[in-house]
Amino acid sequence: MSIALRWSGPISIAAALLMASVSIAPAEAVVRAEDEAGIRWAVAPAPAADGGARQVLLIDAQPGETLSDTVDVSNLGASALTLDVYATDALNTESGDFTLLPASEPPQDAGTWISLDAGRVEVAPATAVRIPITISVPDDATPGDHAAGIVASRFVAGPAGGSGLAVDQRVGTRVFVRVAGALAPGFELTISGVDYNPWLFPVANPAARVDYEIRNTGNVALGGDLGGRLTGPFGLPLGGGPSAPVPLVLPGQSVHGTLSSSDALPIGLLDAAVTLTSDTETPFGTVDAVIVETSQRVPAVPWVVVVILLAGVAALVVRGVRRRRRRRSTAGAPADAAAPAAAAPADAADPVGEVAEAAPDSVDRTGGDLLDDPAAADRVH
Structure with a gap:
């Protein structure tokens, strides 16, 4: 069922909130409408x-x-x-949902x-009127499924000169x-978006929300x-596999939905x-089955855990x-105190070094004297 509201008189925000549209019931043989006065038809x-x-x-x-066919319009009221x-x-x-323009x-x-x-x-109380219809398919009609609807509408005008609502019930x-x-x-x-917020992990398992769009690109109405x-x-599994039924999507039409999972671990x-x-x-x-798949990757970092680990x-x-x-x-203080004491023996050893260095000169000089003085050499022998 579809209800469209038309304005009669000035428009107010409060009244605008009352506007609504209700789609045709999906699988009823008889679709009914009823207003507050108990007026009902189908x-x-x-x-x-x-x-x-x-x-x-x-x-x-x-x-x-x-081709030709018939529909029944029934008055279910008094x-x-x-x-x-x-x-x-x-x-x-x-x-x-299936709806009409x-x-x-x-x-x-x-x-x-x-x-x-x-x-x-004009339909009398508790009676039905059978209406013949004619379907004339154009010569250039494209193959496949074409969807339409036959509407029975009741228009109720608002108060004359007032600011009430005019209602078109269909x-x-x-x-x-x-x-x-x-x-x-x-x-x-x-996939139009993936919403994943792992901030509360491990206090609570983060939920993943996947928003998707399905478009019927063929010429067959399919669910x-x-x-x-x-x-x-x-490929490590992180959460359960959410699923949802897909309603009957008409050729050229698009539907949107969301899949949710509450146990997606962030790794x-x-x-x-x-x-x-x-x-x-x-x-x-x-018809043959159609299978399509798509995916999207998003970060899944447990930031609370990361911050705690980094802080540790x-x-x-x-x-x-x-x-x-x-x-x-602690190790540097004794080493500094012992440094002067260790330096003193090193200084005392310097004359020894000088003597050791001077000794060869004396030997050289002595050897030189012996060679220069033959008499001394004879005395030695």
Whole structure:
């Protein structure tokens, strides 16, 4: 269901906060709307030929083909209703819900292919009106899935001349048209950010948050499953693998989401990897599975632990330096006092050295005298 609010009279901030949009319920055969006065209505595909209820309108078509079907608009309340009925394009919300274009935006795709025999219907209490529809597929329609919706809308004007709200309440049913041709399922997966803060470790295990974007790049509406993996250096597992289902993503549409893990241990680096595996079942049958993976690396440093370790190392270094200085000062004082005493014997030994140096001169001179005086030499012999 989608509710759009229109202003009647001056706009106030408080009233602006009341504006809302609610998407169509994903898997109900009948989608209902109800206001505070108990006015209720619903829109759904008419039962199949065998009488079975249909949740959505599924239409297989060739380019250029024209097909017909019917929808039922039911008044579930006790008062008569006047409802506007029309077709428009479908899209995904950011979180992946199936929704329809606002009433103010004209359709550009399958919403333009659908025409209704009645644009406005009067529905008596506790009755239903069956409305024929025609689906005219263009000759140049691209192969694959095209999504739309058929809306039953009730507009309630605000107080005349007042500053109240005008409310446009809408309910709709899904329409999928698959145009014949080559099917090419495809996804693009992107990690838009990794939020990881290990400051509280080891007091508390840090949580990792991985924000991702999924874009359907093919021509088949697909859902699937998303799994995350957190690893450290050399592929060491750091945390459990978070997972999440992927809603049905329409071709050309993008959805955003988050995977979280609360037990990612910080050991320097964190690799966040995300893998998307598509469903093989589609509204029209099976297709080949699509598997895409991407990853992003972020620092994972336990800074509290690092600071504590650095402080401990610094304390040990300072302690060692102080101890070494004390040893040097203790060993240096006796050495300085003993230095003069050790120098005195060295000075006393100097004359001996002089005598030792002079002795050869005396010997030389004596030897020289003997050689110069032959008589002395004879006396020696």
